[in-house]
Amino acid sequence: MRHPVVMGNWKLNGSKEMVSNLLKGLDAELKGVEGVDVAVAPPAMYLDLAEQLIGKGESKIILGAQNVDVNASGAFTGDISPEMLKDFGASHIIIGHSERREYHSESDEFVAKKFAFLKEHGLTPVLCIGESEAQNEAGETVAVCARQIDAVINTQGVEALDGAIIAYEPIWAIGTGKAATADDAQRIHAAIRAHIAEKSEEVAKKVVIQYGGSVKPENAEAYFAQPDIDGALVGGAALNAESFAAIAKAAAKAKK
Template sequence: MRRPLVMGNWKLNGSKAMVADLIKGLDAELAGVEGVDVAIAPPVMYLDLAEQLLGKAESKILLGSQNVDLNASGAFTGDISPEMLKDFGATHIIIGHSERREYHAESDEFVAKKFAFLKEHGLVPVLCIGESEAQNEAGETVAVCARQLDAVIDTQGVEALNGAVIAYEPIWAIGTGKAATADDAQRIHAAIRAHIAAKSEEVAKNVVIQYGGSVKPENAEAYFAQPDIDGALVGGAALVADSFAAIAKAAAKAKN
């Protein structure tokens, strides 16, 4: 049985006060909520503070991060290694986000190397895949997602997806207020799972596939009612404790 994961990607947002208030609010809102994993990915300079706050509260919230480098150490100014992330308690690391692909020219092959490096260091890759609006309108969604997945599968084997998370995020729905309908999201999730199943039914059955793209408390329940949607990667709504907690509660309710 797949366990849903609701993860908050804070992106380039935050302050010490905001981190403290948000974690305190989330812990209060999520008290007693079972059946869903909840993770947050603050900017890397707040990992230390987040780790301390989560530890003091004996929180069940998992700590994640938004990126990783391909080097363990050395003369790589400004980069962050997997072991550094582990040193601050981070377990779930977002890679391949469309903003990294677009603004930093990260290719499918480069993202696949990050995936392998995270697995090598015992961290959970949260692999973002998804299509642009033009690709969606051209009917290329499934082909684009398959290509991005195959960059990992063809170099590391389909079993590399065991213990990883896939986040399907249509680029046209990220931060735009637009969102795929629950039926459309389910159709793509099912196609992604079928693509994996063609190589291994066991891996496909067990891999967690999240939906991301303008997920809100108002639409979360409809997404989580779908059989192939295992939680969400949340952007803007993850910056407000009650909104993010409501999404996590919806996942717990639907999947239980």
């Protein structure tokens, strides 16, 4: 049985006050919630503060991060290594997000290098995949997702997906208020799992595949009721403790 993971991607949002209030609020909202892993990915500037807050008390929140470099050290101004992330307690690292692919010209091959580097350092890659609106309208969704996953499989073998997380995020649904229907999301998740199963049914059966793209408390339950949707990568709704906790609770309830 796969264990759902609900992760908040805070993107370029935050302040010391916001991080403190949000994490304290989340801890309070998640008391007694079992059956779901809850993770947050604050901006790198706030990893230290988040680690301190999560480390206090009985917090079950998993600390993540939004990016990583492919170098361990050296003359790479502005970049962050896996060991630095580990030093601050971060374990779940988002890579391949469409915003990185678009604004920083990150290719499938470069994202696959990040994936390999994270695995090498014992961290959990959260591999984002997904299609643009034009690709969706052209019926290319499954082909685009397969290509992005194959960049990892073809260089590292399908077993590299063991212990990793895949986040299917249709680009046209990220931050737009639009969202795939639960049935449509399930169809794509099933196709992604089937694609992986062509290489290994065992890996496909175990790999966690999240849905991302305008996930809210109002639609979360419908997504999590689907057999191949194992949680969510949440954007805007993750910036509010009550909303984010409601999504996590919906995942825990659906997967009991």
